[in-house]
Amino acid sequence: MKTANPFVPAFITCMREGYSFKLFRADVIAGLTVAIVALPLAMAMAVASGASPDKGLVTAVVAGFFISFLGGSRVQIGGPTGAFVVVIFDVIQRFGFNGLILASIMAGIILVIAGYAKLGKLIKYIPYPVITGFTTGIAVIIASSQVKDFLGLSVQNVPADFLNKWYVYLTNLDQTSVYAVILGALGLATIIICKKVSPKIPSYLVSILLISAIAFFFTMPVDTIGSRFPNLPEGLPTPVWPTFSLEEIRELVPSAFTIAFLAGIEALLSAVVADGLIGHKHSLNQELVGQGVANIASGIFGGIPATGAIARTATNIKAGGRTPVAGIFHAIFLLVFLYTAMDILSYIPMTALAAVLFMVSWGMSDLKHFIQIAKISPSDRTILFLTFFLTVMVDLTVAIGVGVTFASLLFMRHMARSVEVRRQKHTADEYESQDGELVTDDTIEIPDDVIVLQINGPLFYGFAAEFCDKLKSLEDMPRILILRMRFMPYLDASGENSIEDIIKICREHKTYVIFSAVRPQPRTILQKAGIHKNLDGAIAVDFEHALEMAKQLLADKDFMNKHADPCAHK
Secondary structure, X not given: OEEOOXXXXXXXXXXXHOOOHHHXXXXXXXXXXXXXXXXXXXXXXXXXXXXXHHHHHHHHHHHHHHHHHHOOOOOOOEEOOHHHHHHHHHHHHHHHHHHHHHHHHHHHHHHHHHHHOOOHHHHHHOOHHHHHHHHHHHHHXXXXXXXXXXXXXXXXXXXXXXHHHHHHHHHOHHHOOHHHHHHHHHHHHHHHHHHHHOOOOOHHHHHHHHHHHHHHHOOOOOOEHHHHOOOOOOOOOOOOOOOOOXXXXXXXXXXXHHHHHHHHHHHHHHHHHHHHHHOEEOOHHXXXXXXXXXXXXXXXXXXXXXXXXXXXHXXXXXXXXXXXXXXXXXXXXXXXXXXXXXXXXXXXXXXXHHHHHHHHHHHHHOHHHHHXXXXXXXXXXXXXXXXXXXXXXXXXXXHHHHHHHHHHHHHHHHHHHHOEEEEOOOEOOEEEOOOOOEEEOOOOEOOOOEEEEEEEOOEOOOOHHHHHHHHHOOOEOOOEEEEEOXXXXXXXXXXHHHHHHHHHHHHHOOOEEEEEOOOHHHHHHHHHOXXXXXXXXXXXXXXXXXXXXHHHHHOOHHHHHHOOOOOEOO
């Protein structure tokens, strides 16, 4: 797989490699195909987020252009996605649309900083159960938010929280519109059939066109985009920098970080999927920079947050798109629709958009992987369900924070349990040579006044206390303690402190300490801590040398006099 240059937009890389008319033709066709797919999705995502449908199109045009022009992926298609729906809806409810614009710009700045700080790799440390949990939770929330339009309920104010929302739905079922349900069900059936027949068919667009035509020609009394959002503007709005105060910025910081986090995760996940399909590796940090600029620009033009869209990116690849030019043309075609088709788009029934969002939610839920993770292990299942529950019932920000924290704690517990401090047998039938290879030699004997403790695994704060307890549990302290560290790859501050405690215990009992085969990272930590200066002991290259050193010391009368008979461990 070819690797992308860091901090060089994929667009520039492709142009440097040479751009032929054949590639141009393929990119134009792919751009048109993706634009047709993105048209209903962009509007639907905006409506689900509590914004007007034109905001979704503006976002797809502006953010889509910059994600392709400045991003690190050759085929990434950007725009509004379901990941933001919950956050956007909450921000609009609390701070108004101006607050959302400000949050989008702040998130963009965070992403740009993260990109140039080379923080893109940190995304991969987010546990998969956490990602699946909040993604599935978002899918449930999106689907729940569309029940009102799908059923044609005339309820004016639907609560934002999940349980109260469904309480309102269930207590107002008598308001259900038969026309809305029929059209919505037909829309769902159309999407499913189109996907079964051929994935090349723009199923969402076909569904919306069909339902809109039926509703129009049969004059069905259903809510439409035009009736819900009268006087929709045409074309791009004038770019405006939002007004703000320091207090607003402070209040919007959590939402901005959440938007940036979601944008980064979905964009990089989408880019990884694309890498496998086209054989090119994206520049993850440049992708974050492109996503950041795109969100800043989207906010200035009055759009909503955007990121890389996995489904639209896959559509682009399947349609023949191989360079960022396809994404740029996708934005251009959507811009044409924005200027010419708004009057036509006003006839789209809201139940048709609800059907689209139901299918989007189903795709987001990834039920197969959700069930798979739930079966893997109790800890993964706990993280999955906890993140899912908090996403649906509490808040997305809380869900991510708690999910990652809980996953980290469980990981540390597992790591601590995997670390082993093993007392060596009287005959060391296995020891490591200087080059790291295990050597078997039954002639290697451990003297009676020597105890060997082998550390298997990282010595970190999750295990540091147990390490000390292991030494304290010895019935008698030896004249010489050999700590085998060949299989200890990592040492943190807590582990270093535990070693200091062990040295103190050994000094109290006149026990000489030999460190055997210390690896580079632990050796650096021990040197910086100055342990070698205060050590009543030595550092051996490997276990063979450590044993030889111990035997020589035991044969030394001065050493034997200084290090008296081992005293009972208190």
